[in-house]
Amino acid sequence: MEILQIVGVGLAGAVLAVFVRERHKELGIFVSLATGVIIFLFALQKAGAVLETLVQLAARANVNMFYLVTVLKIMGIAYMAEFGAQICRDAGEGSTASKIEFAAKILVMVMALPIIVAILESILRLIP
Amino acid sequence: MNIELIFQIAGIGIITSIFHTVLKQAGKEEYSVIATLAGVSLALIVVIRLIAELLTSVKDVFFLH
Numbered sequence: 001m002e003i004l005q006i007v008g009v010g011l012a013g014a015v016l017a018v019f020v021r022e023r024h025k026e027l028g029i030f031v032s033l034a035t036g037v038i039i040f041l042f043a044l045q046k047a048g049a050v051l052e053t054l055v056q057l058a059a060r061a062n063v064n065m066f067y068l069v070t071v072l073k074i075m076g077i078a079y080m081a082e083f084g085a086q087i088c089r090d091a092g093e094g095s096t097a098s099k100i101e102f103a104a105k106i107l108v109m110v111m112a113l114p115i116i117v118a119i120l121e122s123i124l125r126l127i128p
Numbered sequence: 129m130n131i132e133l134i135f136q137i138a139g140i141g142i143i144t145s146i147f148h149t150v151l152k153q154a155g156k157e158e159y160s161v162i163a164t165l166a167g168v169s170l171a172l173i174v175v176i177r178l179i180a181e182l183l184t185s186v187k188d189v190f191f192l193h
Contacts, residue, residue: 005129013134020141024148024164027141030171034137037178041185042129048189069191076190080183 006039013038029091040083067115074108133174140171 013035021028051072058068081104088097144167151160187193 009129009131009134012131016134016138020138020145023145024141024167026168027137027144027171030168030175031134031137031141033175034134034178037175037182038129038131038133041182044182044185044189048185051189072190073192076186076192079190080186 002042006042009038009042010035029087032090033087036083036087070111070115074111077104077107077111080104133178137171137174140167140174143167 013031017028017031017035020031055065055068055072058065081100085097085100085104088094088100144164147163147167148160151157151163
């Protein structure tokens with residue numbers, strides 16, 4: 001029952017963060033940041049196993065590894081940007097959070113560009 | 129899953145706030161600021177180590193080399 005562990009850590013972290021934030025705003029942010037990172041690390045261990053299976057299946061289905069790795073990279077960028085933006089928003093820095101999200105969107109677009117080009121090229125090949 | 133780190137950071141926060149209050153009551157404004165700064169730096173060191181661990185594992189899992 002790992003979900004109980006996660007809920008326990010989350011509740012303990014939330015109570016401590018509220019308790020500390022009353023006295024010191026910046027240290028309260030650290031407590032909530034540490035709680036988030038610990039839960040995220042725990043989830044990431046499980047996600048790693050799932051993604052490894054996905055990569056093996058793709059290798060068996062002869063999917064081009066470049067495309068799969070690009071999709072996984074985009075997933076990683078999106079998760080990390082969301083994490084950082086939420087921490088910034090919790091700290092009351094909404095403008096920094098929006099900038100992180102904007103940069104993440106640009107980076108995802110840059111990552112996706114080769115795939116879009118490949119799709120367009122294959123469409124062009126279909127047109128006589 | 130090392131929940132000790134959360135307790136550690138919260139403990140740093142509580143002790144820092146106690147130091148802050150005591151030094152303020154004693155009329156040492158300037159020392160209370162320094163005590164707060166020390167507490168924040170200590171917590172920052174712990175948190176930065178944690179974030180570095182997170183970033184390396186994200187890099188490993190999502191192939192972000």
